Amino acid sequence: MTSYHDADKKYNMFSGTAAAADKKRTFSISDDIVARNFQATAGSRMLEGYFPVFDSAVVSRMTAENSLIGTTNMDEFGFGMFSVSGTKIPKNPFDPERSCGGSCGGAACAASVLEDHVALGTSAGGSISSPAAFCGVFGLTPTFGRVSRYGQIDTVSSMGPVGIFASKSELLKKYLPVISGKDERDPTSTAQPELKIGKKKLRSVAVPKGVTDGVSDGVRKAFDDSVNMLKSMSVNVEYVDMPILRHAMPAHYILCATEATTNLAGYCGMRCGQRDGDLSLPFNDYFASFRSKYFGAETKLRIIIGTYATMGENRRTMYLRSLGVRKLAINSYNGIFKDHDAVLTPSMPYAAPKIADAVIMSSVDSYMASRFAAPPAFCGLPSVSVPCGYSDGLPVGMQFTACHWNEDVLLDAADLWERSFIVKAPEVSL
Amino acid sequence: MRIGLEIHVQLPTRSKMFCSCPATGAEGPNEHICPGCMGMPGTRPSLNRAAVETGIKIARLLNCTVPDVAWFSRKVYYYPDICRHYQITQYETPIGSKGVYYLGDKPIRITRAHLEEDPGSMRISGNNALIDYNRSGMPLVEIVTEPDISSPAEAREFLKALLRDIRHVTDLPDDGERSIRADCNISVGTERCEVKNVTGLKNVERALTYEAVRQTKVIRSGGKIVRETRHYDEERKVTTSARKKEFESDYAYIGEPHLGMINVKKIADSVVTKESPHDMILRFRNELGVDEKIAAQIVGTSVEMAKLFENLVKIVGTESSLKWVTGPISANWKALEKNVSEKTGPLTDVIAMHAKGKINDVECSIRIKELITGEDRKTTERAADDLDVIIRKAIEDNPSVVGDYKKSDKAANRIIGAVMKSTGGVFSSSDIVEATKRILNDMIK
Amino acid sequence: MAGIARIGLIGGESEKFSGEIVKLFELLNTMNDAPECDSFCFDPIGISDALRDDVPIVDDNVEAMLKDMSTHDGYVRGPRIV
Numbered sequence: 001m002t003s004y005h006d007a008d009k010k011y012n013m014f015s016g017t018a019a020a021a022d023k024k025r026t027f028s029i030s031d032d033i034v035a036r037n038f039q040a041t042a043g044s045r046m047l048e049g050y051f052p053v054f055d056s057a058v059v060s061r062m063t064a065e066n067s068l069i070g071t072t073n074m075d076e077f078g079f080g081m082f083s084v085s086g087t088k089i090p091k092n093p094f095d096p097e098r099s100c101g102g103s104c105g106g107a108a109c110a111a112s113v114l115e116d117h118v119a120l121g122t123s124a125g126g127s128i129s130s131p132a133a134f135c136g137v138f139g140l141t142p143t144f145g146r147v148s149r150y151g152q153i154d155t156v157s158s159m160g161p162v163g164i165f166a167s168k169s170e171l172l173k174k175y176l177p178v179i180s181g182k183d184e185r186d187p188t189s190t191a192q193p194e195l196k197i198g199k200k201k202l203r204s205v206a207v208p209k210g211v212t213d214g215v216s217d218g219v220r221k222a223f224d225d226s227v228n229m230l231k232s233m234s235v236n237v238e239y240v241d242m243p244i245l246r247h248a249m250p251a252h253y254i255l256c257a258t259e260a261t262t263n264l265a266g267y268c269g270m271r272c273g274q275r276d277g278d279l280s281l282p283f284n285d286y287f288a289s290f291r292s293k294y295f296g297a298e299t300k301l302r303i304i305i306g307t308y309a310t311m312g313e314n315r316r317t318m319y320l321r322s323l324g325v326r327k328l329a330i331n332s333y334n335g336i337f338k339d340h341d342a343v344l345t346p347s348m349p350y351a352a353p354k355i356a357d358a359v360i361m362s363s364v365d366s367y368m369a370s371r372f373a374a375p376p377a378f379c380g381l382p383s384v385s386v387p388c389g390y391s392d393g394l395p396v397g398m399q400f401t402a403c404h405w406n407e408d409v410l411l412d413a414a415d416l417w418e419r420s421f422i423v424k425a426p427e428v429s430l
Numbered sequence: 431m432r433i434g435l436e437i438h439v440q441l442p443t444r445s446k447m448f449c450s451c452p453a454t455g456a457e458g459p460n461e462h463i464c465p466g467c468m469g470m471p472g473t474r475p476s477l478n479r480a481a482v483e484t485g486i487k488i489a490r491l492l493n494c495t496v497p498d499v500a501w502f503s504r505k506v507y508y509y510p511d512i513c514r515h516y517q518i519t520q521y522e523t524p525i526g527s528k529g530v531y532y533l534g535d536k537p538i539r540i541t542r543a544h545l546e547e548d549p550g551s552m553r554i555s556g557n558n559a560l561i562d563y564n565r566s567g568m569p570l571v572e573i574v575t576e577p578d579i580s581s582p583a584e585a586r587e588f589l590k591a592l593l594r595d596i597r598h599v600t601d602l603p604d605d606g607e608r609s610i611r612a613d614c615n616i617s618v619g620t621e622r623c624e625v626k627n628v629t630g631l632k633n634v635e636r637a638l639t640y641e642a643v644r645q646t647k648v649i650r651s652g653g654k655i656v657r658e659t660r661h662y663d664e665e666r667k668v669t670t671s672a673r674k675k676e677f678e679s680d681y682a683y684i685g686e687p688h689l690g691m692i693n694v695k696k697i698a699d700s701v702v703t704k705e706s707p708h709d710m711i712l713r714f715r716n717e718l719g720v721d722e723k724i725a726a727q728i729v730g731t732s733v734e735m736a737k738l739f740e741n742l743v744k745i746v747g748t749e750s751s752l753k754w755v756t757g758p759i760s761a762n763w764k765a766l767e768k769n770v771s772e773k774t775g776p777l778t779d780v781i782a783m784h785a786k787g788k789i790n791d792v793e794c795s796i797r798i799k800e801l802i803t804g805e806d807r808k809t810t811e812r813a814a815d816d817l818d819v820i821i822r823k824a825i826e827d828n829p830s831v832v833g834d835y836k837k838s839d840k841a842a843n844r845i846i847g848a849v850m851k852s853t854g855g856v857f858s859s860s861d862i863v864e865a866t867k868r869i870l871n872d873m874i875k
Numbered sequence: 876m877a878g879i880a881r882i883g884l885i886g887g888e889s890e891k892f893s894g895e896i897v898k899l900f901e902l903l904n905t906m907n908d909a910p911e912c913d914s915f916c917f918d919p920i921g922i923s924d925a926l927r928d929d930v931p932i933v934d935d936n937v938e939a940m941l942k943d944m945s946t947h948d949g950y951v952r953g954p955r956i957v
Contacts, residue, residue: 034472042471051943052472053936054465145920153471158687158918186474187688187925188918247909250902258684261880262504265515266469268881270953271944279558279945279954283510284881286954292883300882301892305899307880310682318903319684324912330919364898380919404920445931452931459949460941464934480929501917508881510953552956559953682879690922 004069006430007113013090013106014070015041021067026114030104030121031071031086032078032153033162035059042153043074043086043103046294047273056151057186058120058162058179072106072119074127077155077260079103079298081130081348081369082358089355093135093426094394098352101131104165108135111165113428118175122152124160125252126347126373129385132165133347133397136387136424138414140164140172143404144380145191148183154263156256159377167425169414172384173197176407193405200409202416204236205400206340208245211372216350218391223346226388226398226421230344233420238340244325244332245375251325252378253367254309254318261306264299267291301363330379337403342413345372347385347397376401384410387423395424431642432622433585434577435634436613437592438570440548441484442602447547447569448475448518459562467567469513474688477502481569482525482692483701485545487599488571489526490703492540497523498695502545502686510559511549513566519546521683525571525694532708533588534722539576546570577615577622582638585614589631595706598733614638618645621655625669628662637662641669707733714739718748728755731763734770738777745778746785754781757868758795761860762802776801792818795868817849817857817865824848825869835870842866 004026008014015031016038029035032042034052041047059068075085083090083105090106092098093113100109104121108131111119121128123141132139141163152162162179164172177197183189207227212220231237269277269290277289295303309318336343349369358366376383376399383401390396400413443453449466456462466473489496503521524544530537548568553560573592579585593610596602612634614625623645628637640662645655661672705713707729714725714736729736735755742751759766759777766773777798784794792814799810824845825831834841845866850859877884884892945952 040471047471049943050471052465052470053939054472056472143920144918145922150474151472154474157474184476184927187476187690188474188920188922190925191690191920191922244910247906250904250906251909253899253903254906258682259687261682262506262514262516262684265506265508265880266513268508268515270510270951271468271513272470275943275945277954279952281954283559283954283956284508287508288881288883291881292885295882297888297891300877300884300888301895301899303880303882304876304892304896305903307682307876310684311876311879315683318906320915321906321909321911323685323915323917325906325909326919327912327915328910362898363895364902368902378919444929450927450930450932450934452933460946460951461937462933463937463940465936465940468940470940476927477925478929479926482926510956552953553950554956555947555950557955557957559956560947560950561953562950685917687917688922690918690925691916692926693924696924 003430004114007428008070010430011091011093011096011109011113012088013072013109013113015039015073015088015106017070018068021069023065023067025066025116025118026069027062027066027118027120028070028072028107028110029056029059029068030074030107032074032122032155033058033071033120034151034153035068035071038071040071040153041087041273042078042155043076044294044296044299045087045274046267046290049274050272052151054151057148057183059151061179062120066118072104072110072121074106074121075103076296076299077264078122078124078127078160079155079302081126081366082353082355082361083131084355084358085296085298091355092352093428095352097354098394099134099355099358101134101348101352103127105131107165108132108137108139111135111137111167112426116168116171117166118171119165120162120179121165122160122162123377124156125256125377126370128163128165129347129373129383129397129399130370132385133387133395134352136395136426137165137167138169138172138387139385140176140407140410140414141377141383142176142180142407143192143382145188146195146382146405146407147179148181148186148189150183150185156259157263158255158259159380167423169386169411169418172414173411176411195407197408197411200341200406200412202235202341202409202413204238204340205230205342205344206238206240206336207344208242209239211345214349215346216391218351219346219349219396222389222391222396223398227344229420233416240336242332242336244329247325248329248375248378249368249371251322252374254305254322255326255378257302257306258309258319259306261303261310264295264303298363326378329375333379333381333401334403341409342400342402345399345401347373347399351391351394351396372399380404382407382410384414386414386417388417388421390424431580432577432617433579433582433638434615435575435579435585435589436615437573437589438548438611439573439593439596440609441481441569441571442600443478443480443484443569445478446567447478447481448567451567453568456564459564461564463563463566467513468563475518475686477689477692478569479697481545482694482697484569484600485525485543485571486694486698486701487703488596489529489543491595491599491706492526492529492531492543492573494526494529494540494543496526496694496698498693499523500525500692500694502689503683504686506682509549511552511561511566513550513563517546517549518686520544531592533584533591538578538588541574541576543571543573546572577617582635582642585638586631586635589634591708595708598707599704614641616641616645617655618642619649619655621657623655623658623660625660625662626672633662633664636667637669640667644669710736718743720748720752724752724756728760731760732767734767735759735763738770738774741774742778742781746781750781750785753871754794754798757864758798759802761864762799766802773801791868791872813857814865817861818869820853821845821849821866821869824852825873832870832873836874839867842870845870
């Protein structure tokens with residue numbers, strides 16, 4: 001079995017590791033999920049030194065039978081699609097010069113490299129589908145509210161359930177029930193109906209028209225081949241209009257930024273994380289000194305936009321309007337789910353870019369890479385990204401999205417797909 | 431002069447608003463804290479049902495409209511006492527809106543009453559903040575009035591009555607450790623100033639009085655009042671200019687995504703609200719024909735005594751009930767209060783006997799006293815006889831009192847004063863008051 | 876906005892941002908022609924009535940939490956106020 005310490009040396013997926021695993025199955029958590037004895041920084045220098053005094057709900061549920069071996073690297077506070085804005089940059093198992101995707105790049109990398117490993121991560125806008133696609137693994141994002149978020153460091157609060165990365169679809173099916181369920185410590189988890197598995201079959205998918213416009217040739221070919229393969233598996237495929245998706249991206253950006261602005265407001269060198277400031281400074285200067293020094297550029301940019309979007313008249317034209325767009329987008333999806341079991345898109349518009357290119361990519365270009373993965377997360381819908389092809393040796397993924405609470409049909413889709421499509425493992429030499 | 435208040439009253443829940451930390455009983459700073467009310471990353475709020483229920487009771491007390499559905503918002507501000515740097519509060523859907531509270535007959539309009547969490551409390555040491563987060567996350571209701579209050583004294587009177595009523599409808603005991611703070615808006619001319627965070631009734635009146643005088647002086651000397659936030663210095667008893675007034679739009683509000691929608695109507699339907707003392711007074715006036723001042727006196731002594739009065743009315747009618755409740759029962763209320771439930775029956779029997787003419791006034795009075803104090807009948811009798819004699823003598827010496835007493839019951843004070851002086855502490859003042867009024871009432875019949 | 880959010884821009888961030896913000900607003904301005912919706916919800920799944928009973932519990936992590944903060948006589952030390 002691959003030593004996770006050795007794997008970490010080569011791929012840099014862990015932000016912190018346990019000395020040893022004492023149970024057969026190992027699991028990891030992204031750096032924004034808290035566990036006793038593990039530093040939790042959500043990829044930010046701001047939270048260095050934060051050792052939580054409690055376990056998150058998912059860790060409590062998992063540790064009974066599985067060993068927590070580490071926390072995985074991610075973009076700072078989840079802001080990014082390539083895991084290059086955090087404290088450490090994980091490397092893609094298919095080509096270490098390339099990005100693992102983001103924001104939970106380290107988690108996807110761990111699931112890809114370590115045998116039968118279960119990596120938990122969070123996604124408020126494609127942070128599971130993106131790295132799952134880039135690292136060639138399965139990535140399940142449950143419905144918002146399916147899994148207790150108690151112990152999850154909030155950047156965004158109305159999106160971002162804990163999900164699962166694994167190299168085999170059966171692991172998704174096995175571990176979703178383990179981490180799901182109501183928890184009074186997270187009110188958002190109390191609305192869920194019972195999780196049922198094995199009842200629904202994937203029979204019909206809807207593909208938004210023009211979905212492959214502007215994607216790379218490799219992704220277009222892999223996606224078109226996959227659609228044909230689904231048809232040959234007697235899955236009905238229909239092309240549909242979803243005009244609201246055009247507004248979903250800016251609205252998603254605004255909601256993420258406004259919620260993040262409030263969630264990150266408390267980080268100021270007083271109660272947790274960095275605390276090396278000068279207490280003789282006036283309080284505003286004291287807070288600003290930490291926030292200027294320890295927040296990364298992308299985080300600052302989001303906070304600036306988030307602040308702007310709630311001030312004065314902008315509150316109505318930007319913030320409240322974005323909430324309205326979310327409602328319309330949910331309605332639009334629900335209209336499609338009347339006739340179809342899932343919406344199918346590529347997971348990412350291209351295969352993993354070089355880390356060096358991702359680092360210099362503009363903030364907007366990076367954000368727009370989530371144009372398939374973000375809308376479902378925006379709407380709280382469950383989705384699963386599955387490997388569906390290889391472009392110049394790099395994995396390509398496609399994403400099924402189902403209606404609220406219907407993880408069942410996604411697990412069936414992943415299972416069905418895995419039986420016909422040969423998933424390649426990276427060549428790992430340690 | 432126009433005064434409007436923003437009053438923060440802590441709610442008498444057992445645990446905090448968004449976490450399970452105990453709301454009372456901390457012996458030192460930072461004892462009742464948890465990762466939740468410290469805003470530690472990874473925690474989230476969980477709303478206390480009792481806070482919503484208490485909010486509904488207070489909204490009803492203020493005759494406010496209670497919304498069918500409500501939600502919470504985050505209000506961002508940066509200060510060392512607030513852990514997350516946002517306060518969870520109600521913005522669009524306060525638990526109560528557009529109400530009115532009657533101070534006697536004067537309506538004070540209530541703009542809104544909303545639920546929110548308290549930040550921690552702060553001490554200043556040198557120039558630095560020392561923070562105790564025991565208070566962080568305590569449930570509050572913030573009551574905002576229209577500027578309908580016309581003097582600092584009235585502001586104090588309003589707060590006193592309001593607090594009495596809030597304590598009553600929320601079952602908060604008199605000694606319950608809950609604090610009240612107010613932001614006081616006052617304008618003598620056209621522009622207003624806000625004195626922030628004044629603690630306690632006395633300080634509200636003092637701060638407002640100081641501010642009224644200050645504003646008047648500024649205007650008289652040809653100056654202009656600048657809209658600003660001021661701070662009340664309890665030791666020096668002056669207000670000083672604080673930071674510039676932050677207007678509401680400077681605060682960023684977004685919805686609190688964790689808590690969802692609260693079907694307040696559903697909760698409200700199951701919340702039984704007690705009648706407020708104020709409403710009780712009005713009901714006594716309107717339904718039982720009791721003079722409002724006397725009704726206020728009865729309810730003011732104790733709501734329990736007022737309930738006893740109501741029960742008596744059902745059996746012996748208003749007039750007779752008034753006679754005995756404002757008389758010997760009120761005079762001995764302190765002694766009766768502790769075991770009122772077991773003595774209500776026997777007291778009612780005695781008064782019913784009097785109403786049927788089976789015993790006379792003096793006998794009834796003695797039996798009531800005997801029942802309440804448990805004193806030996808003979809002592810009571812003799813003392814009562816002696817006292818009656820002394821009082822009758824005093825009235826004979828001041829015959830004009832009887833006529834005056836018809837016009838105003840204050841005239842009794844002349845006799846009461848004289849008897850107190852002449853008997854020098856032999857009789858309790860409550861006995862003298864009771865007997866004097868009983869005798870005078872008989873005389874003017 | 877940076878001031879309101881209590882952040883300062885350092886090491887070339889402000890130059891970087893001026894370019895980014897122009898591109899960003901091209902995206903955000905597409906919101907201007909977004910259709911109106913007459914209702915909204917702060918979460919995507921319609922959470923309602925998630926309430927807790929009023930039962931006090933003393934947390935046993937107080938010491939562990941305060942250990943990571945600067946304290947004085949049990950109080951948490953903060954920056955300058957006056």
